[in-house]
Amino acid sequence: MTWSLHRVDDRLIHGQVVVAWGQRVNPRTIWVVDDESAASTWERELLESAAPGVDVKVLTVADAIAGYAAEAGHGGAGILLVRDLATARALVEGGLPIPSFNVGGLHYAAGKDKINEYVYLDAADRDDARALLDRGVTLVVQDVPASRPQDLAQLDPAIATP
Amino acid sequence: MMARVPALLATHADLAAALLRAAERVYGAIEDVEIVTNEGLSRRDLERVIGERVERWPAGGIVMCDFWGGSCHVCGAAVTRGRNDVAVVTGVNLPMLLDFLHNRDQLDAAALADRLVQKGHDSIRIQRGVPA
Numbered sequence: 001m002t003w004s005l006h007r008v009d010d011r012l013i014h015g016q017v018v019v020a021w022g023q024r025v026n027p028r029t030i031w032v033v034d035d036e037s038a039a040s041t042w043e044r045e046l047l048e049s050a051a052p053g054v055d056v057k058v059l060t061v062a063d064a065i066a067g068y069a070a071e072a073g074h075g076g077a078g079i080l081l082v083r084d085l086a087t088a089r090a091l092v093e094g095g096l097p098i099p100s101f102n103v104g105g106l107h108y109a110a111g112k113d114k115i116n117e118y119v120y121l122d123a124a125d126r127d128d129a130r131a132l133l134d135r136g137v138t139l140v141v142q143d144v145p146a147s148r149p150q151d152l153a154q155l156d157p158a159i160a161t162p
Numbered sequence: 163m164m165a166r167v168p169a170l171l172a173t174h175a176d177l178a179a180a181l182l183r184a185a186e187r188v189y190g191a192i193e194d195v196e197i198v199t200n201e202g203l204s205r206r207d208l209e210r211v212i213g214e215r216v217e218r219w220p221a222g223g224i225v226m227c228d229f230w231g232g233s234c235h236v237c238g239a240a241v242t243r244g245r246n247d248v249a250v251v252t253g254v255n256l257p258m259l260l261d262f263l264h265n266r267d268q269l270d271a272a273a274l275a276d277r278l279v280q281k282g283h284d285s286i287r288i289q290r291g292v293p294a
Binding site for chain 2: 012
């Protein structure tokens with residue numbers, strides 16, 4: 001299997017992922033890597049049912065790190081979703097060879113600065129982004145395949161300075 | 163006499179508002195149908211927005227969402243867990259909304275939900291070409 005898309009999106013599974021990226025990637029598998037969701041049987045069942053025809057799994061960060069390479073041995077394409085940059089960072093620092101994250105949705109919350117219509121960051125998010133960039137991971141802001149990809153570090157120069 | 167079943171239309175962009183406006187053209191003034199857009203909302207915020215409305219339904223109601231797997235569906239399902247008196251229906255279209263309006267004084271939310279799914283299916287048809 002090819003991990004075709006690694007995406008940071010606080011909505012996890014939703015329309016842009018299921019419909020827009022789903023059409024582009026045609027995934028066999030979607031992994032939702034989120035400790036909070038993985039801890040809830042009900043939440044796991046909800047997310048696993050949200051993309052009919054796709055094998056959705058909800059995993060903890062630890063389980064994702066342990067199973068990532070083996071999953072790549074299966075056929076088809078895969079999408080990996082995380083809720084925030086902190087989880088993306090945890091996967092990379094845990095050793096996963098992820099070259100790039102698509103930043104698809106980090107919506108407004110109190111104390112966050114607007115970067116564009118669907119990306120808002122605070123100091124902790126910027127620390128996580130900087131850590132990812134320092135490890136050579138690219139961060140590409142793009143909500144749907146039809147929109148223009150943009151470099152997060154260029155959109156938000158404040159990421160460069162701790 | 164059954165209590166009138168309330169509804170929430172939860173969709174992408176302005177679809178819910180437009181559906182409601184379109185339904186009013188056909189049905190007349192509509193009460194007890196609220197609208198929500200997911201625009202700009204995180205999962206948590208959308209859950210809060212939908213949850214606030216559903217909490218005001220002491221005797222249940224119906225959440226109508228645009229499509230299965232969208233954030234409105236996922237959040238609607240998440241905040242109504244354990245509420246057996248609330249149904250979440252996806253794929254909402256104008257015939258479904260109109261049928262809901264015409265039957266919500268006679269049926270409860272569960273029976274209405276079954277009816278709306280059938281109505282939605284039945285409303286999608288192909289007009290075959292008539293020979294010239």
